[in-house]
Ligand SMILES: *[C@@H]1O[C@H](CO)[C@@H](O)[C@H](O)[C@H]1NC(C)=O
């Protein structure tokens with residue numbers, strides 16, 4: 001099925017924020033909140049359609065994309081400290097958990113690629129928060145936070161379960177907003193051939209003490225997400241909201257996980 005998905009590529013998966021001007025974090029304390037980004041594997045796999053994608057047999061859940069120090073009105077700090085490059089041996093003991101909770105779906109890529117990328121780009125920026133200091137703390141804290149969330153269970157409790165049915169993205173937003181008492185961001189992918197949308201990521205935001213807080217409004221459509229045919233649509237692209245790259249009528253698929 002994945003091969004048939006023909007979505008408009010919304011920019012390299014791992015280059016989140018790369019369209020923003022390069023931001024030099026002079027000071028690691030220059031961030032306000034943490035954003036926990038989670039992938040829905042079936043959809044996220046699509047990014048790797050060319051190099052091959054596999055959702056590991058054991059993975060049947062939302063998984064971690066990353067834990068990102070973030071700012072409300074400025075870009076996220078990135079690549080904050082090149083004197084602590086990723087060293088896999090520091091987190092090797094977490095391997096079983098990482099494989100389950102934080103897998104990389106690129107079949108051609110190194111297993112450790114996503115961890116390396118996330119550490120170098122985001123983890124090095126979290127250094128001023130003692131609970132996130134160093135690889136062991138950063139990865140463990142992110143996974144522990146993920147464990148307290150159980151997105152799958154929260155949605156399932158409201159009958160939002162992976163299926164061949166479509167759901168209203170606004171319902172998903174409302175359920176999460178009510179449950180966490182904080183506004184999430186929801187990101188979709190578009191299949192331009194069938195003109196259908198798939199839920200791809202959910203972002204939840206936290207204060208530095210890990211209490212939930214609202215995420216920020218983000219541009220509702222990235223430049224390349226959709227073909228804009230009218231003036232109104234190009235205005236729509238500049239609009240900000242909590243839900244990104246999802247359809248105007250709000251109908252999205254939340255497809256079952258395939259391990260093929
Ligand atoms: C960068 O990392 C090095 C090595 O851990 C550390 O000594 C230094 O204080 C860090 N710099 C900043 C700005 O956090």
Ligand SMILES: *[C@@H]1O[C@H](CO)[C@@H](O)[C@H](O)[C@H]1NC(C)=O
Pocket residue numbers: 047048051106107108109110
């Ligand atoms: C998957 O991994 C291969 C090998 O590292 C790389 O060349 C390719 O760009 C990756 N695919 C994506 C979409 O990042």
Ligand SMILES: *[C@@H]1O[C@H](CO)[C@@H](O)[C@H](O)[C@H]1NC(C)=O
Pocket residue numbers: 060061062146147148149150151152153
């Ligand atoms: C999904 O992960 C959460 C942790 O975030 C866990 O509590 C839950 O039991 C898992 N659900 C399934 C179906 O594996």
